[in-house]
Amino acid sequence: MHIKMEGIHKSFGANRVLAGVDFELLEGEVHALMGENGAGKSTLMNILTGIHTRDAGSIIIDGKEVSFSNPREAEDYGIAFIHQELNIWPDMTVLENLFVGKEHTYGWGFLNSGKMKALAEEQMSKLSLSLPLDQLAGNCSVGQQQMIEICKALMTKAEVIIMDEPTSALTEREIRTLFEVIGALKSNGVSIVYISHRMEEIFEICDRITVMRDGCTVDTKAIPETGFDEVVRKMVGRELTDRFPRREVSPGPVVLEIKNASRKGVFEQVNFFVHSGEILGISGLMGAGRTEIMRALYGLDPLDSGEIRLDGKPVRIQSPSDAVKYGIGFVTEDRKDEGLVLEFSVRENMALPNLFSFGKNGWINDKAEKAFAEMLKDRLQVKTESIETPVKNLSGGNQQKVVIAKWIGIGLKVLILDEPTRGVDVGAKREIYQLMNELTERGVAIIMVSSELPEVLGMSDRILVVHEGRIAGELTSREATQEKIMTFAAGGK
Ligand SMILES: Nc1ncnc2c1ncn2[C@@H]1O[C@H](COP(=O)(O)OP(=O)(O)OP(=O)(O)O)[C@@H](O)[C@H]1O
Numbered sequence: 001m002h003i004k005m006e007g008i009h010k011s012f013g014a015n016r017v018l019a020g021v022d023f024e025l026l027e028g029e030v031h032a033l034m035g036e037n038g039a040g041k042s043t044l045m046n047i048l049t050g051i052h053t054r055d056a057g058s059i060i061i062d063g064k065e066v067s068f069s070n071p072r073e074a075e076d077y078g079i080a081f082i083h084q085e086l087n088i089w090p091d092m093t094v095l096e097n098l099f100v101g102k103e104h105t106y107g108w109g110f111l112n113s114g115k116m117k118a119l120a121e122e123q124m125s126k127l128s129l130s131l132p133l134d135q136l137a138g139n140c141s142v143g144q145q146q147m148i149e150i151c152k153a154l155m156t157k158a159e160v161i162i163m164d165e166p167t168s169a170l171t172e173r174e175i176r177t178l179f180e181v182i183g184a185l186k187s188n189g190v191s192i193v194y195i196s197h198r199m200e201e202i203f204e205i206c207d208r209i210t211v212m213r214d215g216c217t218v219d220t221k222a223i224p225e226t227g228f229d230e231v232v233r234k235m236v237g238r239e240l241t242d243r244f245p246r247r248e249v250s251p252g253p254v255v256l257e258i259k260n261a262s263r264k265g266v267f268e269q270v271n272f273f274v275h276s277g278e279i280l281g282i283s284g285l286m287g288a289g290r291t292e293i294m295r296a297l298y299g300l301d302p303l304d305s306g307e308i309r310l311d312g313k314p315v316r317i318q319s320p321s322d323a324v325k326y327g328i329g330f331v332t333e334d335r336k337d338e339g340l341v342l343e344f345s346v347r348e349n350m351a352l353p354n355l356f357s358f359g360k361n362g363w364i365n366d367k368a369e370k371a372f373a374e375m376l377k378d379r380l381q382v383k384t385e386s387i388e389t390p391v392k393n394l395s396g397g398n399q400q401k402v403v404i405a406k407w408i409g410i411g412l413k414v415l416i417l418d419e420p421t422r423g424v425d426v427g428a429k430r431e432i433y434q435l436m437n438e439l440t441e442r443g444v445a446i447i448m449v450s451s452e453l454p455e456v457l458g459m460s461d462r463i464l465v466v467h468e469g470r471i472a473g474e475l476t477s478r479e480a481t482q483e484k485i486m487t488f489a490a491g492g493k
């Protein structure tokens, strides 16, 4: 299938999002679409697949002008879309999610779950993957949910597959599998639009790249004819030097310590500590128990045994409000469920954990709250029409910036960040790293769970690797390498 989009325009109200975008997808190519958060990548694909209508421009597929009025039509035409924001039905099983709207029935309407199961298993074995088909999808990890989305799209036998940040919740091993699948699809003539902020991935698997900036296409090039620096320059419109800003901090005393902590079937005998002013990186495979340990620290799940000490004294953390009271903040990996209230404005979301710091006698100080939100918006370059815009209208990466911003101003001792830069563009990533550095300079201890190895290596003072619910290894920033981390993560020594 050959797709040509020409002169695409789109505005949401007064906000012009696409201003004459051209995009061409050749048969059997993997075409990267890159650009800063809010550049218009997802919107362009939403227009291609009939989710949004365009204000102007044309879409020509195999020489014929087409227009889809809903995503189902695009799918019937052979275009599948793996969305950036996962569309999982939490109260349905994994199997039901895979076939939602496309259930196989016997002639008289009864669900043919045997057939669906067989098809799902066939697809999973192609991906060398096992998903718990009978489990509720809402109980799956974010990574598993992402795999559900990928499986679902692959089962439609599409000729074009759009992948909007497909790897953001996957670990190295799963990413490898996905890349093999992409290779196989390509050799069968399937074209792929690959949206990602991870430069290494783009250069590994893509044939061509189109860079967007502020709703326009800047350039399209063959991958061998360009490089990291050129792509970054085109994306952000300026030179960007060090990806991981260095800092000079000598960590202070131990602030937080977790001793012999266990939670049955999840993690066991976990021991670690973090110093004030230190960044402690937590690495490991998806499902190793990293998030679960953090949830327990933050009082979201109870510990079966073990102890948490803050400044040397044992504390009881039985709920997030206890944690916040002790000065522990948590940026969750799942922004949709736990991080943000999508209907609320940018300002309201940023102020949520801070309510007490703006209010006197329970009244919220409007002016202070506004100034605070404006400051954070500028600082993190949150792309939004105003701080009063509902968060659901922001692009994926900009939502992530709001999640981080929430926790900045509240005078924390310990900040836990779970996948802090997922879906965030290079420029804003650096801005988040810079903020982390500034927090450590103020003595905040940071625990950063991350599946991006370059990020763990680039930012941590010390790295713990979790394997099957236990701390499998500890590395200083000096001795750590990608290989050593991966060995520990796989259970090796
Ligand atoms: N439904 C909507 N209503 C209003 N504004 C919207 C809507 N959808 C997107 N926008 C705006 O359009 C712009 C482009 O968003 P889009 O999601 O296409 O960006 P993106 O390039 O995919 O970014 P990211 O890398 O963060 O995913 C953003 O400024 C966003 O706020």
Ligand SMILES: [Mg+2]
Pocket: 041, 042, 043, 084, 164, 395, 396, 397
């Ligand atoms: Mg997007």
